[in-house]
Each structure stands twice: as structure tokens, then as C-alpha cells.
Amino acid sequence: MASNFSTRIRVLGASLRAFLVLTVILGILYPLSMTGVAQAFFKDKADGSMVSVHGRDVGSGLIGQSFDLVDAQGNARKFDADGREVIATADGEGYTYLQGGGALTAEQAEGVGTLPDPKWFQPRPSASNYDGLASGASNYGPENPVFVKLIADRKAQVAKFNGVGEDKVPVDAVTASGSGLDPHISKAYALLQVERVAKARGGPGAAEVRALVDKHVDGPDAGFLGQERVNVLDLNIALARLAG
Template sequence: MATNFSTRVRVLGAALRAFLVLTVLLGILYPLSMTGIAQALFKDNADGSMVAVGGRNVGSSLIGQSFDLVDAQGNPRKFDADGREVLATADGAGYTYLQGGGALTAEQAAGVGTLPDPKWFQPRPSAANYDGLGSGASNYGPENPTFVKLVADRKAQVAKFNGVGEDRVPVDAVTASGSGLDPHISRAYALIQVERVAKERGGLDVAEVRALVDKHEDGRNIGFLGQERVNVLELNIALAKLAR
């Protein structure tokens, strides 16, 4: 009996020592060493490939983001389904119209959202609303009626917003990526936005804006994987510099 007890104590002690050693090695030393190596050799990647302008981070080159209309403080402006601007009520429970102050009905409030800023190149849609914590796709099948209508509505909106025919709207302009956070758009989508951006920027030369697209186009990965693409954040940063 005593022998069995002492054996169990030794086994328990060995298991506890192994647990403590592995915790220190794999839970402390290994993560710290990997973090140190990453910071020393790949600091930009390890920090999330952040992009800074004027000493302030404005986004990541790896994560898509919206470029919607904002107010003077940088907060997103909200509009109803008819494009009329609204303001949140003091208690945050509803909305009132900017002009007139009338309260929106629950149905109208459900349709409140942001609008794209015509002065910027726009990204592809995001099923996750560009939220890294909710990254993912819509999971609609290609023949799902909801998805078909959504694509048709987006196609009409993109065509109207950019002043082009619906036949010129590329696929990535109306469909989200699998992650909902793709930072790139196709060259075709960038090009249909050039004239709109140039006009909204106080009449920038269209050729100059198109040249920005050419300059920021990335080729296929290792020459044959994927498609040519343009990073929207980097393109918009270059656009802001051009428009100064």
C-alpha cells in the first residue's frame, strides 16, 4: 500500500515538474524569443504592416478599410436610405434629420448607414464591414436570390457613383473577398474611379490620377499567381499628396 502511494507521489511530482518546465519553455521563453526575432528581422511585418502619414498610423497595407464621408472630427457621417443626413439622438437610441430635426421611424433608422466619399478611391465591398474581429464572407451561394439582388444593386450603385455603364463594373467592385478585408482592388476597378476622383479633387488632371494607378499596381505573385491589383490605402495616400 505504501509502495503504491509513494509511486503515485513520484509520478505526480514528475508530471508537475514536466508541466512547469514546458510552461516556462513553451509559454514564456519560446514566445519571447519568436517575438524578439520577428522584431529584429521583420519589424514592419510583426507590427502589422502599419502605414503612417505625418507620424500617425492611418491603416495597414494588409487590411482593407472604408473611405466614407466623415465630419470635421473624423467621425463617420450617417445617412438614411434616401441619402439625407441624420444625427444620433442624445440618448443614442435613434436618429433625427440634420435638417428639420424630425425623428426617424424604426424602419427608417434600420436603413441608416454611411456613404462613400467621392474624393477617394473606394475598396471592394466587405461582408464584415471591414471589422477585423468579424472577418469573414457572407457565405451566400452564387444562385442565392439575396446574393443575386445584392450584386445587382451594388452594380447599379457603383456604375452611378462613378458615372460609367454597368458593363464596365468589374466583379471585385460588387463582391466581397473571403475575408472581407482585402486591401486590394483590380486595376479595372481603380480605372473606372479615376475620372470621378479627379473631378471631385477640384479638377486634378485625369492623366496624373491614372498615372498614380499605374505606379501603385502590383503584379502577379511570383509572376503567375493571382491577378494584377492595386492597394487602395497606398493609392489614396499618394492621391492626397498629389492633391495638396
């Protein structure tokens, strides 16, 4: 009986020592060493590939973001389903129209959202609204009626927004990536937006903006993986510099 008890104590002691040793190695030393290697050799990527303009972080080169209409303070402007601007009520429980002040019904408030800014190149859609904490896709099947209608609506919106026919809208303009955070768009989608951006800005001509797109086209990885693509954040930063 005593022998069995002492055996259990030895086994328990060995297990505890193994637990402590592995905790130190895998829970402390390994993470610290990997962090050190990342900071020493891949600091930019380890820190999120942040992009700065005049000393201020404006986004990440690895994570897509929206380029919607904002107010003077940089806050997203809100609009109802018919494109009329609204503002939150004092209690934050609803919305009123900016012009006229009439209150929106609960049903109308459900359709409130942001609108893309025509002065900027727009990214591809995001199933997570570009939220890095909610990365993922919609998981709709290609024949799901909800997905089919969503794609049709997006195609109509993109075509109208850019003043082109629906047959000119590329696939990535209406479909989200698997992560919902892809920072790139195809060259075709970037070129589709040139005329609209140039017209909205009223400064650089379409030829200058198109040349800017050409300068920011990245080729396929390793020369053959994937397709030509454009980082939207980098392109918009260059656009801002071009426009002064």
C-alpha cells in the first residue's frame, strides 16, 4: 500500500516538473525568441505593416479598409437607403435627417449606412466590414439566392457609381476575399475607377490617374502565382500626393 502511494507521488512529481519545464520553454522562452527574431529581421511585418503619412498611421499594407465619406473630424457620414444624410439623435437611439430634422422610423434606421467616397479608389467588398477581429467570408454557396441577389445588387451599384455598364464590372469588385480583409484589387478594377476618381477630384486628369495606377501594379507572386494586383491604400496615398 505504501509502495503504491510513493509511486503515485513520484509520478505526480515528475508530471509537475515536466509541466513547469514545458511552461517555461513553450510559454515564455519560445514566444520571446520568436518575437525577438521577428523584431530583428521582419520588424515591419511583425508590427502589422503599418503605413504612415507625415508621422501618422493611416492603415496597414496587409489589411483592407473602407474609403467612405467622412466629416471634417474624420467620422463616417451616415445615409439612409435613398442617399439622404442622417445624424444620430441626442440619445443615440435613432436617426434624424440632416436636412429637415425629421426622425427616421425603425425600419428606415435599419437601412442606414455609409457611402463610398468618389474621390478615392475603392477596395473590394468585405463580409466583415473590414473588421480585423471578425475576419472571414459569408460562406454563401454560389447558388444561394441571397448571395445571387447580393452580387447582382453590388454589380448594379458599382456600375452606377463608376458610370459604366454592368458587363464592365470585374469579379473582385463584387466579391469579398476569403478573409474579407484583402488590401488589393485587380488592375482591371483599379482602371475601372480612374474616370470617376479624376472627375470627382477635378484636379489630375484621367491620363495622370491612369499612369498612377500603372505605377502601382504588383505582378504575380514569384512571377506566376496569382494575377496583377494593386494595393488600394498605397494607391490612394499616391493619389493624395498627386492631388497636392
